[in-house]
Amino acid sequence: MDLSELSIDRVHEGLKNKEFSCVELTKAHLEQAKAENEKFNFMVTITEEEALEQAEKVDTKIAKGEELGILEGVPYCLKDIFCTKGIKTTFSSNFTREFVPPYDATVVKKLKDEGCVLIGKTNMDEFACGASTEYSVHGPSKNPVNPEYVTGGSSGGSAAAVATNSCVFSLGTDTGGSIRQPASFCGIVGLKNTYGRVSRSGVNSMASSLDTIGPFARNCKDAAYVLSKIAGQDHNDSTTPPEEVPDYVGKIDGDVRGLKIGVPKEFFDDKVDAEVSSAVKDALKKLQDNGAELVDVDFPSIKYAIAVYYILCPAELSANLARFDGIRYGSNPETEGEGLVDYYFNARGEGFGQEIKRRIMIGTYVLSAGYYDAYYKKAQKVRTMIIEEVNRIFEKVDVMVGPTSPFPAFKIGTKSNDPLQMYLADALTVPINIAGVPSLNIPVGETKEDSLPIGMQIIGPQFSEDLILKVGRKYEGIVN
C-alpha cells in the first residue's frame, strides 16, 4: 500500500485499525514532498520536526485506544500566505522573506485543534498576485504533469503538493481564480467558497472584498471533510456571517436527476481552447445522461469582469499593502536612507517584486483624487450589474457549469512579461469572485498532445457549497 495516495476516509480507517502508524504515514508524505519538490519547486518550508512531533501525539492517542477525529493525523500543506505561529511565512516576497508570525491564522488553529499534521508551507505568486506561481521570490513552481509548464496560480504550490501526493489536502486562497485555476492545471479538486464562508483572519489580505479560502484535494469528499472543519463565523473576521455550516459530508452522496445545469454560451466562445470546450461538454453530457437537465443561459456581463477586477483588486491591494512599511515587520532595505520617508521608499522599492509594484501603482492611481469615481466607483457599480445577472441566472437553474480556465497550463515564461495576457488567464474565474458565489474545480480530461489536465467549474448560488460538492462527487462516481 502506498501511504501517500490515501483519501481521508482511508487514512482514518488505517490509523484506527493500526494498519500503519501516523509516524509512518507522515514520513511517507515528508519523503514524497522532499523528492517531488526537487523536481517541481512547490514547497517553501518543510516542517519535518513539527510534523513528526504531531504524528507521535496521534500515535500515542491510538495506543491508548482514544477516539480519533476524522482529520486527526491527516497530513496537509498550507499556502505560504497563512500565518503559522513560529513557522516562517514569506508570502513569497522578498519583503517578508524572514517573517515569523507571532500567531496562527484562525483556520490554522482550527486544523491544529483537529490534530492535522502540517507537512509544510507552499509556494505562491508574491502576495497571491499572479496566475502561474512564477512571480515568487522562491522561483517558479513547475507543473507535476510536465515541468516545462506552470502550475497555475497564485496557489500553485498547494495544488502541486496535492497532485504529487505530498499531502492529503492543502489550503489555498482564491481572489480571482487562485484555487480553481491551479487545481485545473494540476488535475485535482479545488474549492473556492462563498465570500465569508471561511475566516480570513491571519491570512494576508490581497483584495478584501474578494478574498476567499478553500481546500485542494484529490476528490470532492475530502474537500467536503476539510470545509466542514474550517467553515463558520469567526469574531476575528467580521465578514463571516452567522450562516449555519451544513453537514457537507453527510449531504455529499446523491442524485443529479432533475438538476438544472445552466450552460452559459460565453464560457464556450472562441477565446476558449477547443480541446477545453469539448472536454467540458463531454462531462456535461455525462451529467445529462444521469438525469441532469442542461439549460442554455446568457451571461453577457462576463466580458466586463476582468476590467472590473483589475480596478477593484489593485485598489484594495494597494490599500492593504500600504501597511507594509518595513518597520513593524518585514525586512529592512540594504540602503536605509536618511529619514523615515526615505526608509519607506527603499523598504518598499527593494521588498516588492514587479507584479506587486505594478498593482500597487494601478491601485494608487485609480484611488487617487479625481479618478476614484471614474474607476473604483464605476467598477463597483458594474460589479452590482454582474451580481444581478448571476442572481437572475440562479432563478432559472440550480448550478452553472463551464471551463475553469480558457486554456490548459501554459509554458513557463510565456506570459510572465505580459501582464494583460496574464490577467486574461483569469477570464472565467474572476466573474465568480466578483459575484461572491462558490465554485468547484474538478478534473474532466486532458489534452491529447501533452496530457495536460483540463478542469471544469461547477458554480452555485451563495452558500451552496453542499450542492456543488454533491454534483462534483456524482461526476467522480460516473467516471470512476
Add this chain to the structure above:
Amino acid sequence: MISEEQVKQVAKLARLNLTDEEVKTFAGQFEEIFGYIEILDEIDTSDVKETSQVTGLENVTESDEAVRKCSGDDLLVCSPLPKERKQIRVKPAIKK
C-alpha cells in the same frame, strides 16, 4: 496616454522607489491595461448602486474588549529594526 511623469507621481504617492527602467516599463504597460479597462465606458451605470460587500452584512459590531493574541514582546521580535525600552527605533521623521 500615461506619461512617465505621471508614473513617477503615482510612485511617490505609493511610497515606492522605482528604477528608471521600471518607470518606462510601467508607463507602457499601464497604457495597455487602462486601454483595456476602457471597455467599462460603454456601460451606463447612472442608476446602479455600487457593491462593496456581497453577502449583505452591515455594521458588524463586537463588544469593546481587548483580545490579545500575542504579547508586546512577540510583536517587537517581528521588527527588523533596533529596539529600545520596548520601542522600535526608526529614522528621524523630521530632518534637522
